């Protein structure tokens with residue numbers, strides 16, 4: 001663990017193993033921390049806050065830029081580590097390292113634009129000044145599916161704002177987190193500013209993070225159930241909260257869309273990270289006029305995907321994170337099958353040859369999907385593309401909005417009016433219009449309803465780490 005600028009063991013001395021989801025092999029071990037370790041980390045972050053929050057924005061920006069450069073210099077090593085620990089194919093891991101690094105650069109630039117306002121008063125002898133200051137110690141809990149970019153998306157703005165942080169990375173991917181902390185230390189982040197506690201059991205750490213009065217903000221990315229629970233606890237301490245949670249993205253193909261282009265987009269997007277992404281499409285609504293061409297192209301594309309160890313050339317789909325994830329996907333597919341779904345491709349676990357030691361599920365296409373199927377309502381987090389054919393263009397937005405989630409949605413159309421109307425009517429925080437990657441460090445990312453609170457990235461991403469303070473000044 002990394003506490004007050006030192007690499008330390010858990011106070012209890014315990015460790016836990018980290019394994020490769022493609023092979024089942026042990027690839028490392030990390031300290032198994034507990035509540036007392038989390039408290040030490042908070043103490044270090046609290047002690048470092050006075051110094052860090054009063055450094056100049058220029059100094060903080062320089063450190064962030066150095067970290068950005070180091071991430072780029074080490075992109076290959078980081079990508080290899082990510083593929084080994086998390087499973088995504090090497091090319092996707094390289095992409096994530098670049099995306100993750102970009103948050104450090106974006107927020108390095110934004111650090112120097114934290115400004116205030118000089119405001120009018122009704123009294124001639126009074127002036128108002130409002131400034132923005134860092135909120136204080138931030139507690140962060142991150143997931144395993146994007147084990148580097150989900151960290152830098154929180155660290156970038158926290159460091160830029162002048163906050164200090166305690167982070168607990170996901171138990172499945174602590175080695176990627178360790179590599180990022182090594183980079184931050186090398187870039188010159190002072191002792192105590194960034195701290196990391198690793199643990200196999202997240203519960204006691206989450207309890208301390210949400211109850212310690214020194215922690216002023218909780219930022220969490222993960223499942224809706226855990227996010228709601230932690231936000232509830234943080235509310236009791238009146239901590240500021242941002243939570244980026246699950247999704248159930250609709251992907252709408254209008255009758256005027258190019259169905260092949262849309263199918264290529266759906267295939268590229270759905271199987272990214274083996275479907276383990278909160279913005280992964282979960283309901284593909286295709287107009288009947290476009291259905292044959294769309295399903296035909298998608299079937300070909302999905303059949304051509306190569307599944308296996310992400311280290312191997314040509315592999316486009318890696319393993320799922322663990323056995324429970326495979327179980328969940330298999331159960332959703334069996335439920336859909338039993339209720340009448342067609343399965344032109346996939347629909348089975350992959351256990352032949354080398355794959356038997358990993359957690360693999362075949363890229364799967366489901367057709368004739370209906371609202372009574374679990375896959376229509378619950379997040380799959382796996383390589384399954386459920387297609388729903390619709391007839392009424394005027395009703396499709398209503399269908400798309402019929403979910404408790406509200407993170408990402410996708411629209412394919414050649415008609416500008418249709419695109420803009422859909423964008424405005426969809427109750428989702430992020431909408432891809434003929435586009436499968438509507439994300440960037442420069443734009444706000446986040447969801448509505450059960451998909452979370454707050455935004456990460458963009459100018460808004462920095463606001464989450466700032467507190468506004470007002471001065472009334474008498475000229476009398």
Ligand code: ADP
Nearest residue numbers: 141142143169170171202203206221222223226
């Ligand atoms: P997923 O289903 O994607 O693994 P989780 O919400 O379970 O999503 O995990 C996301 C992060 O939340 C991980 O770092 C995990 O350790 C942490 N986490 C899970 N349960 C709890 C909990 N009860 N208290 C605090 N953190 C938790």
